[in-house]
Amino acid sequence: MSMTTIQSRRKLIVIILLCVAIAGALVRHYAQRGSTTRDIGTLLMVLWVPIIGNVIGWLIGKLPRRTPPAEPVSFDAAGAFTPHLRIELTLRPTALLSHNVPLSAGEYRCALVVGNQGFSARWFVPQGEVLERGTPHALDVELLTPDTAKAHFSEGEAFRVLVGDSFIADGRVLQLRAPPV
Numbered sequence: 705m706s707m708t709t710i711q712s713r714r715k716l717i718v719i720i721l722l723c724v725a726i727a728g729a730l731v732r733h734y735a736q737r738g739s740t741t742r743d744i745g746t747l748l749m750v751l752w753v754p755i756i757g758n759v760i761g762w763l764i765g766k767l768p769r770r771t772p773p774a775e776p777v778s779f780d781a782a783g784a785f786t787p788h789l790r791i792e793l794t795l796r797p798t799a800l801l802s803h804n805v806p807l808s809a810g811e812y813r814c815a816l817v818v819g820n821q822g823f824s825a826r827w828f829v830p831q832g833e834v835l836e837r838g839t840p841h842a843l844d845v846e847l848l849t850p851d852t853a854k855a856h857f858s859e860g861e862a863f864r865v866l867v868g869d870s871f872i873a874d875g876r877v878l879q880l881r882a883p884p885v
Contacts (some may be wrong), residue, residue, distance in 0.1 A: 718755055725752035779813070779826055779848060787844035789857060790879040793827075793865065795837040796872055806834035815866040816845070816875070818856045822866060824848035842878060854880065 728748025735742035798804045809831045815822035827845045835841050847853040857863070857877050865873035 714758075718759070721752055721755050725749050728752075777848060779824075779846070785826075785828060785844075786846050787881045788847045788850045788854065789825075789845045789877055789881060791827075791843055791845050791875045792840045792878050793835070793843050793873050793875040794840045795835055796874065797837050804837060806836045808834055813867075814872070816847075816853075816857075817864045817866050817871075818861060821856055823853035823856065825853075844881070 725748060728745045728751070730745070732742050732745030732749065735745055795807065807829055809829045811826055811828050813824070813826045816825045817823075825845050825847050827843045829835055829843075857880065859877055859879060861877045863875050863877070864871045865875060
């Protein structure tokens with residue numbers, strides 16, 4: 705890998721300032737205490753201080769990087785919807801009246817919270833339908849980790865629906881769905 709002009713100039717500046725600092729250390733070492741010559745030697749040594757940050761930054765850049773964490777498990781966008789639970793969902797009214805509208809058709813992702821345990825889930829509102837707030841609706845839900853989550857859900861189990869940092873709905877399990885064969 706060849707050095708660019710800027711890199712070679714930086715390297716030259718670092719070498720020159722290092723030589724000036726060494727010369728300042730020698731001058732300071734051999735000068736009498738309290739003399740102007742000793743003060744000039746100290747000043748020449750201080751010229752090296754701004755470069756130390758650059759050298760430390762360069763050394764840190766040479767350290768091997770940690771591998772990035774694995775991507776979190778997510779619902780496959782192209783994957784088929786596999787219902788694990790049949791639930792009854794009642795959407796809570798929103799704090800802002802202008803946002804107090806029904807949920808339109810589409811996919812919704814959330815966490816189903818039982819006690820202090822949360823489990824990633826998704827459900828769909830079919831085309832042409834809406835979910836009115838305050839009215840119970842029966843829906844199929846797919847769990848991201850059904851083997852782990854199903855141990856916390858039994859028929860009649862109550863839960864809350866968390867989206868972001870807000871609980872948007874309350875629900876209860878109507879039926880556990882058997883895995884497809």
